[in-house]
Amino acid sequence: MKYAVTGSTGHFGKYAISYLQKLIKPEDSIIALARSIEKAKSIYKDGVEVRPGTYEDPDQLIDSLKGVDKLLFISSQPGAVMSRIDQHNNVVQAAKAAGVKFIAYTSFPHADTTEAPLAADHKATEALIKKSGIAHSFLRNNWYLEDEMNFVEEASNGEPFVYSAGDGKVGWAPEALYAEAAATILTTEQPKEVYELAGPMHTYAELADVLRKVTGKQFEIASVSDDEFMANLRKYVPDQVDAIMTMIQKLIRNHALEEDTTDLADVLQKPVPTLEEQVQALFKAPEK
Secondary structure: OEEEEOOOOOHHHHHHHHHHHHHOOOOOEEEEEEOOHHHHHHHOOOOEEEEEOOOOOHHHHHHHHOOOOEEEEOOOOOOOOOOHHHHHHHHHHHHHHHOOOEEEEEEOOOOOOOOOHHHHHHHHHHHHHHHHOOEEEEEEEOEEHHHHHHHHHHHHOOOOEEEOOOOOOEOEEOHHHHHHHHHHHHOOOOOOOEEEEOOOOEOHHHHHHHHHHHHOOOOOEEEOOHHHHHHHHOOOOOOOHHHHHHHHHHHHHOOOOOOOOOHHHHHHOOOOOOHHHHHHHHHHOOOO
16 A cells, blocks of 8 residues: 655644554555655655655646555645645646545535635535545544644743633644544545544633643733734734734634534544643643
């Protein structure tokens, strides 16, 4: 069996390949697809074949996917010159042309039904994969705890914890756990079509309480309006990022990430760490 992972030099891709190496059989092989061959080769010294994998280059993708049985397709970041859905279409069509037999795609919670703006490209990509006829699993990852590092850093410095997500809940879990689940699903003989992957549901107020406990800092916790949240962000994030982060707070306030699922724990066959355990780990582990 030949496995391939797109976006192999990013955090998720590196985690996924690390787990894949532990899960595959001796006769199996792994291909790391990357925009930068040099960077990928500096990461993967032995046991992983590196091939070019630029989402904007369909011909290159077809060549790089030849011989691949199963593909972990990690969604690209929005905001590039080529739209994300066009990039994703290139990957799907290349996989079909190359004869890939299975795609595991990193998607968004309830991508097929949610109205969250961030989900639009994922919904369209899921539709493209279905239309391709390739067997697939949609890995609808809820939210990485590492995405909250702005909050974590401010809290650890004793600065106010400011949010506008109200009582909306998030299924935080470490990015590495989502990647471990992806690798596990990729190597599963009969995976489900859809996995709603999430950690335990918590509000930002609960995250703030955990940060107080872990850091020992008694910082202010403030639930504010979107305008106030954005004004606070402008003190430490670049222009435009503040608007994106505020949009995320709004979708969480509208309960777009709330779900009742045990898929992540079921796939991993172990409990997802508690929020307190996750936050403690952030302060123990060096950032990768």
